[in-house]
Amino acid sequence: MSGVRRLGARWRRRRPLRTRLALAASAAVALVAVGVCAAAFFVIRYELLHQLDLSLTQSATRVVQEHRGGGPQVLAGECRYLSAPACAQVVPADPGADPDGPYLLPVEGPVREVAAGTRAPYFSNVTRFGQPLRMLTTRFGDGRALQVALRADPVERGVRQAAVLLAAVGGAGVLLAGVLGYAVSRTGLAPVARLTSTAERIAATRDPRHRIELPPGRPGRQDEVTRLAASFNTMLGELEQSVSAQRRLVADASHELRTPLTALRTNAELLARADRLTPAQRERASGALGRQIREVTGMVNDLIELARDEEPLPLLEEVRIAELAEHAVGTARGHWPGTRFVLETGPGAADASRPGVPARLARLLTNLLDNAAKFSPPGAPVEVSVTAYGEGLEVSVRDHGPGIAAQDLPYVFDRFYRAEAARALPGSGLGLAMARQIARAHGAELTARAAPGGGAVFTLAFAASGPGGGGGAAR
Structure with a gap:
């Protein structure tokens, strides 16, 4: 048994999903079609036999009413030729009271029991005179049984015709189930086939520019x-x-x-x-x-x-942004002694804090200050402001240098990008890219714009909640 299961599992693994789905859908529909046809056959067969049994019951009732006072034991002698509507005979419970002539219908032990009242009436199928008969055996007064028989060949012929017709319908249903199963698997798995083809093409060419065609x-x-x-x-x-x-x-x-x-x-x-x-x-x-x-x-x-x-995920702590900015400005003054740095802290900003990694946020501010000092002309200040507004917090760094050209503004945070005016200055073009990465990891947004009157302004805006929407860590 386990070998059969292993063989079945190996067959399922080797067959494509489309084939397995088609077979499963076809088998389900075919099973339903065959089940409906089988149920219809048994219902038709039962109804035909039931109608025949009703006819036998009516015939027996009519005979009983016509011969309530007695009568001959053979009630329809012409049933030998099966030309009468029903063939009927009376059988006594005592075999000694049988007539001299033979019975036209078979008499067995259960018939005597019905005559004696020890057995309930029953229906049976017999063959007589070369024809199939349906026979009812019931009581006929005291100590006698009445047997009534009708030809069953019309019913059997109807049952055979129904079986042939339903078999044809079932076979057509199985074929239709196969066609529908194939169509369903082909249509339903078409996007999966396209997805598989695209994935295989990407694996073969290592080119991720391919896309799956989607239906409208x-x-x-x-x-x-x-x-x-x-x-x-x-x-x-x-x-x-x-x-x-x-x-x-x-x-x-x-x-x-x-x-x-x-x-x-x-x-x-x-x-x-x-x-x-x-x-x-x-x-x-x-x-x-x-x-x-x-x-x-x-x-x-x-x-x-x-x-x-992405940013590492160390333990976070509450960082006072104003204190961090003051520390970064002090460090920048030591690195750029020829540049004047001006720090301004707005109302409520001194106590504002955000969850973050102090060293990484300090690196962000240092990169902004270094960038501003690099472009500031001699004697021009670098203005740093920390402003609290509502539940948000904003840090801005402004220089009074040549500013950012409109064509360079979309690319200032790209790696290694250096504007034409900055190519002669020291640097690798990675500082601003790293600053934006750190900002986004802390749930903040870093933007750049040209300042009115010349220079550039870099703005670091912290949302009301910490990174991750509620004090979460850097990614």
Whole structure:
């Protein structure tokens, strides 16, 4: 038995889903069709026999009424030729009282029992004179039984005709079930077939730009399989964006790392011939090598964090944004001694806090301040303000530099993107991209715009609730 189950399971695994669904649907419809035909056959057979039994009962009642006072034991002698409506005979309970001639209908022990009153009337099927008969045996006064028989061949012929007709209908139903099962599986699994074909094509070509063709119709009226295909298309879109971003990151990183690595190699080769250099030349080469190593190390660390595309999930704590901004401004003053930083804290902002990772939020503000200081002209201030409004909190950083051109504004947060005016300045183009990533991980939104009167304004807006809509962690 277990071997049969294993064979069945192996067959199901090897058959396509469309074939299994077609077979299941066909078997279900065929089973219903055959069941209905079988039930109809038994109902027709029962009704025909029931009508025949009613006729026998009526005939027996008529005979009893006509011969209530007695009468001959054989009531219809012409039934030998089966030309009478009914063939009837009376049988006594005592075999000694039988007539001299033979009975026309078979007389057995149960007939004597009915005559004696020890058995209830009953119907039976007999064959007499080469014809099938339906016979009723019932009581006929005291100590006698009445047997009434009718020809059953019309009923049997009707039953056979009904069986042939219902068998033909059942066979047609099975064939129709097969056709409908195939049509249902083909139509119902068409989106799944397209999904499978698209997935196989993507696996073969490694190109996530392929999409599944969806049937026309409003989204609210689509079935589950079509919604699955639409969700798969959405997933493919996200995958395509992820792959494209990964390829751009690799291409941009290789481009950005090529220059500092070349400089590192040059300085390393120069220091390898230190005996030919003066002490001042060795000191300059060593200092340049150290700066380049720090630059490459910082860029690689930034790339690792950006490539992860999510924030780690350490333990959060309530961070006072105003205090964090004051600390970041103090640090920036040490890094940029030639730039004046002005911090302004609005009413209610000093006590405002948000759940977050202090080190990551400090990195965000530091990147914004470094970016502002890099573009600020000598003597121009970098203005930092922390403002509370309702349940929200906003930090803005403004510089008085050349500002952001309209064509550059949509791309300032892209990785490695550097405006034409900033290409001569130091930096890798990763600071703002990392700042936005940290902001989104903390449930905030970082935006940039051109400031009135010149310069740029970067705004970090915290929602009323913490990250994740209620104090959740970074992703």
